[in-house]
Each structure stands twice: as C-alpha cells, then as structure tokens.
Amino acid sequence: MEFSGGSHAFRWQVKNMKTAFGVKRAFPGIHHRLRIVFFITLPIVFIILSGCHSSAHVEAALVSEVRSIQPGQAFCIAVRLKMDEHWHTYWKNPGDSGMPTKIVWQLPGGFTVGEVQWPYPQKFGKPPVVSFGYADELFLISEVRAEENAKPGTKVKISAIVEWLACKERCIPGSAELSLNLPVQDSVPDLNTRWAGRFVETRKNLPREFPDWRTRASAGSGNILIRIDPPPWFKDELSGLSFFPEQEGLIDYSEAQSLKKSRDGYVLEVRRSVLSESLPQRLHGVLFSPKGWSQAGQERAFYIDLPLHQQE
C-alpha cells in the first residue's frame, strides 16, 4: 500500500511480447534444423541476458504526486517508465526513427487532464540515424483537475492506456493498461513521499521559456539560424548547445549544429532536412544548454516558439 486510504499504484507487465519472439518471422531464411537449434539456444541467451526479467525491457506504472484529491483542485500524476539498461523510449518528436510514447486517458466524469509534460530528451544513435528519447527512468507528468462535485469519502479511478516503442539495437513495441485509485478528501492532500521527489526532479528538466534571453529564427534554402542574445547578467560563454525541434522533418538531425558568436550574442545554425520542402510559419522546440538558462545556472531546457522569417 502506497497511499493512505488503501489506494495504490498498479504495475502491469508489458503485454506485447509477441514481437520479441518473432524469430521465425525475423529469420525466415534459416534452415529448418538450424531453426530448431536457434529456438533452443535463443531462450537460454535471453534468460542470461535479461537476468530472468520477464518484461520486454520496460516497466510501466501510473503514479501520483499526492495521496488524495480535493474537489475542484488540480493535482499531478505521471506515467513512470523504467527502462532496462541500454534501452530507450522516445520523445514527442522521436527524430529519425522510433515512435513517441502515447497516453490515452480514461477519467471519471467531470475530471480533465492537461497535456503531457515532456522533459527535454537526449540523443540516441549516430549519423545518419539520430533519434530523441529517454533512457533509465522517465516520468511523463500530466496535470489532472478534479470535478467540483467529487464527493469526499469516495474513491476515484484514473486509468491510462500507454503505448511505447522501446529500442536498444532492435525495437519492441509495448503497451500497458494502467490505473490508479485515489481517495477524495476535503483537506489539502499530503504529498506521496514515495514519488514526490521524482516529480520535483522531473520538473527541473521540463522546458520553459526564459524571456530575458532574446531569440529569433530565420530560414534559408538549406539552413535555419536561431539568434540568441543573452541577458545582461550572463557573463559566461554559451557552449555545447543543442536544438531539439518539436516539428518533424524540418531539420537534419545528423548534421552538426554550429554555434557562432555574433555582435550581440550568438547564432546557432542547423541544417534543414531534405524532407522540409515548405517552411512552417513558426519554429518550436527546445534549446538545450549544459550551463543552464537561469541565473542559478540550473535550468537547461529553453522552450522556444518563434515566427520563422525568411533570410534576406
């Protein structure tokens, strides 16, 4: 039991195991006898490699930041994905390959849920195939608002169907039906100490806007330039910047992004993808700086949403 009032998070094992054992399908050319040898040895190899772990490399759960909910109030829950070592799942723009994790909510009547809050991603793969996603442990937080007339003393069930693609060298699609029961109480809810710290950690990695940094974007036939002018307090040098576009097929993820000093600040140049025939009106995505964008030097993910001008 993880919550007072008997609520708890259910964990479901990955349902979709079929593809992991699609040996015949994957290697249809193998001679019959060889195939038998394969079928005998493969499970053994599997067991050795996976440490008797029966899931397909991702464990999924629905977790809450609070132990109870208050009528009409907002609270946060998250889909927690725990990936095996060397396996990763994908960001909202998965990059050259992969598939974003998808969450379909089932909420009690009168409850509403906001958009998934995606932390900034990391890069996987190497040119010419570069993807964006997450390794190890991921919390995809969403804000839920409880119904005004939710009755204290009752319990509500929040469910989600989650689908993801997990890849190491090979890829395995997974899905889970997750649910969470939370009691309705009149009082301000207690934090769920089991997970609340992880919610706080995750929020540090959520992209946000930094209005004191001035940004502007323009596009040429082969490139996009993002101008970044630092605020007066910034006395350091920008370095190691990466731009993760939310839009698919706009930039070439394999090409190096070059950061140059300009008169007032910096210009990050990214190559356009051969797939980007026409230009969108706006450019949106995440600027990642290892040094951080705030005065405290911690927040590394800068969300930009800029009109995309044509270069003169």
Add this chain to the structure above:
Amino acid sequence: MKKYSYFTGMILAGLFLVFSPLAWNAETSVGEIAPDFTLPDSNGKTHSLSDYKGKIVVLEWLNHGCPFVQKHYNSGNMQKLQKVYSGKGVIWFSVISSAPGKQGYMTPEEATEAVKQKKAAPAGVLLDPEGTVGKLYGAKTTPHMFIIDSDGVLVYNGGIDDIRSANPADIDKAKNYVQMALDELLSGKEVSVKTSQPYGCSVKYK
C-alpha cells in the same frame, strides 16, 4: 615500391568510393536526379539504377526483424503494393542495409528464402551490407520509401503512409503515400505529396 603505390591507390580509390557520398553530404532532395548506384540482388544479379531509365523505380528499405516492417509484411500490405505496381511496369527493389551481425542482415540465400516465405514480389532484394547506398539516399528507417520517376528524378522520399505505428490495424485507416505517388505518376500527373516523415526502426548500419 611500385606494388605499394598500386595498392595504396586501390585503397584510396576504395575509400573515396565508400566515403565520397558522406563527404559530399549529398542527401538528394526531391526534384533532383537520383544518384546512380550498383548493387547485387540476393540471386547474384547486379542492378544499376541507370539500367532502369524510362521506368519508375521504388526503393523500399527492409529489415524483417523490425516490428514496423512486420506490420506491413504480416498484413500482406507491402506484398500487395509490390504485386500491383510490378504489374504496371514499376521496378520495385527492397534494399537491406543492415550490417553483418546486426538485425535484419541476411545472406543472399536467406534474403531469397524470405521473399518466398513472405510471398513478396520485388524485382529483387538488393544487398547493401556496407550501407553505402542507404547512406547515399539518406535511408533512416525500415521501412523508408523512395520513388524515382522515368526520367531518373527522385519524386518521393518518406514513409509508406501517414500513421506512425507498428499496429497492422492502422493500415486501412492510413493514407498510403507510395500508392498515391505511384498512381499519380502512372496517370501522368505530378506527385502531390513528395516528402513525408519516414517512420520505423533505425536502419542498422555498421
């Protein structure tokens, strides 16, 4: 001495051939002439793109271990497209760029056997274990589809359809870009959707 320079020359020429597409960074845009290449098929026959001038050519990146490829093969969708358009004179090549030891790599015999098993109908399964042609075209995923028109111009670069999933149930709901482009080409029209986001597993380059 002479022997050395001969070998050095050969090695340099080889390196140039292998790396020149990378050095040029010449991923071809739609509307440009598709780069020529020569690859053996799984039956040992050699094909060059330039052999098929005057024909529409489809290049389909393939890895039978990838769930996104399985979506289109276990449902029969890919084979159906191969049959329909081969019947209309289109030259359809499946290309395997998986490196030896990586998922999807097949020996020529395995690739030929897979065609039989899957009842696939490509004009050939081209074997590209070095990944040279994959990188030349900028093939990112399996599947990743390219269409070259009868003038040798790249007219489509993208996904097979518009629903990024590994679920065969989505095939009927999806807009199949390859089918659309081929139908347009065959009726003398311009391809309306020339690029789309390819989706799938990464190509398992070496």
